[in-house]
Amino acid sequence: MIVVALVPGPAVITITSASLTGGFKRGLYLTIGVIIADYIFILFAISGLAIVAETMGTTFIYIQYLCSIYLIWFGISLWFSSNTLQNKRQKSIVRYHVRIYVNY
Incomplete structure (x- = not known):
């Protein structure tokens, strides 16, 4: 998760390019605009969820429980699954490098 937080997103790249092309002032205005947005x-996301929760009542709670059960089931199934896809990828990478080495 730390790596995802450290990788710059589109807003950072936009602000950097705007600062390099338009100067400090343009980059500052764009930064303020991104923060406000x-x-x-x-x-909007918080108020939208609050409205959905109010209108659905107890159904929203049941949906939350169903989603949490699904996520728990999904996590457990991933935990106990075999890494066949990863093993296939590793084998294909090895074959690729062997072919380059052998010039096949």
Whole structure:
């Protein structure tokens, strides 16, 4: 999760390119705009979930429980699954490098 947080997203790349092409002031304005847009998006998401929860009542709670049960089942099935796809990928990578080495 730390790696995902450290990798720059599209907003960072946009702000960097705007700062390099338009200067500090343009980058600052764009940064402020991105922060305001993020806060508005978070506010809409929170209020939208609150409205959905209010209108659905107890059905929303049942949906939450069903989703949590599904996620637990999915995690357990992933935990106990075999890594056949990963093994196939590793074998194909090895074959690829062997073919390059042998010039096949």
